[in-house]
């Protein structure tokens with residue numbers, strides 16, 4: 207937020223345009239925490255849904271990715287919670303582990319104002335035993351994937367009799383993944399007297415069925431707002447079908463974005479594009495359903511920490527991911543569904559940043575572009591590849607490099623240990639170190655590209671938590 211630099215009239219105008227959290231019946235400690243997090247104004251979905259949910263109603267809310275849905279339900283379930291009562295009082299179901307982890311982190315941040323609220327993530331892909339042990343210690347809020355939650359209910363390690371709030375997050379995605387029966391099983395274990403909140407980016411048929419079964423007189427909020435033109439600059443490039451993949455490289459060389467999400471309509475197109483980009487020296491990775499969870503985590507970490515320039519993905523693979531600082535979205539293929547197009551380009555130009563939305567259109571795609579424009583309004587801005595400068599042939603290198611340390615949470619490594627090792631004896635500055643991500647067995651640290659080799663050497667020669675560690679550089 208740049209409010210501090212605005213003159214006072216402008217500040218007043220901003221404040222009245224965007225409703226403040228202080229208008230809501232929230233605890234003073236919660237309001238203070240929100241100010242600390244610099245959540246100065248509610249996002250539109252928060253402003254539309256919180257008055258309803260804080261009054262105790264069930265809710266169906268539809269809004270695009272990145273619109274702040276997590277806080278909309280988190281503030282509700284935290285308000286419903288009694289921290290002195292040690293039982294699971296809220297359950298959030300999410301489609302995938304990484305979404306569950308993002309949600310867990312966001313709830314933790316929002317719960318900071320209160321002492322001792324225990325929030326537990328229960329997802330597949332991790333062993334059961336530590337999860338059972340954590341449940342025995344007690345948790346107030348559980349976030350998890352439907353299958354794993356069902357496992358715990360069947361074993362009796364999780365009890366939901368004291369639950370007051372049930373949240374179905376990314377409900378459309380959970381239905382896509384075939385979780386309808388699992389969700390039903392879990393919902394039936396919850397007390398009838400409860401508040402149920404359903405969040406979704408789209409509204410396919412299954413949602414109404416889910417809502418009818420498990421929500422009581424829900425109120426509906428639907429926000430498919432247009433993105434501000436000033437933030438997302440959208441351009442359409444006329445291409446011949448056969449130059450499509452090559453054209454992606456031309457766009458990257460011209461615009462030189464640090465992070466780009468490239469959408470393809472099929473997995474095969476993702477693979478082909480990856481080959482073309484690698485052959486030209488780009489640092490690109492792809493996300494697809496064939497990856498194991500650990501590989502998927504690694505791809506996302508490398509992209510988010512700015513050591514990979516391009517993430518190539520289908521819509522399914524990229525759903526729900528919260529990636530900050532995306533300078534560009536490239537539609538390698540134009541999608542036939544205008545709503546999906548709006549979701550795709552909404553990934554860039556978030557927060558206070560500008561972003562490019564670049565779409566490659568062969569003559570056969572023109573009809574799709576017309577459908578998009580009919581939905582969003584406005585005129586498409588057409589360009590040709592020939593108009594792009596070809597002068598800059600310097601390779602597009604990501605600013606950071608990821609070092610992988612063998613050892614993670616299991617070895618009790620924390621981000622501070624790694625930062626300490628790099629800025630302590632190794633002598634690097636805080637600015638040369640980027641994101642540090644600790645997973646169960648592995649730690650990833652991004653370092654500035656120009657110090658990567660030296661950092662690798664010093665970490666390998668030094669110690670973390672008193673032990674020497676194996677480190678390797680992830681560059682491909």
Ligand code: ADP
Pocket residue numbers: 244245246247248249252269270271272273274275276277312526528
């Ligand atoms: P969604 O679930 O709709 O995709 P998220 O809940 O993940 O969106 O929120 C997207 C980002 O916006 C997160 O990084 C979150 O911390 C941030 N955010 C949410 N609400 C606010 C707010 N009121 N002010 C500032 N940032 C916010």
Ligand code: MG
Pocket residue numbers: 272275276375376526
């Ligand atoms: Mg979300």
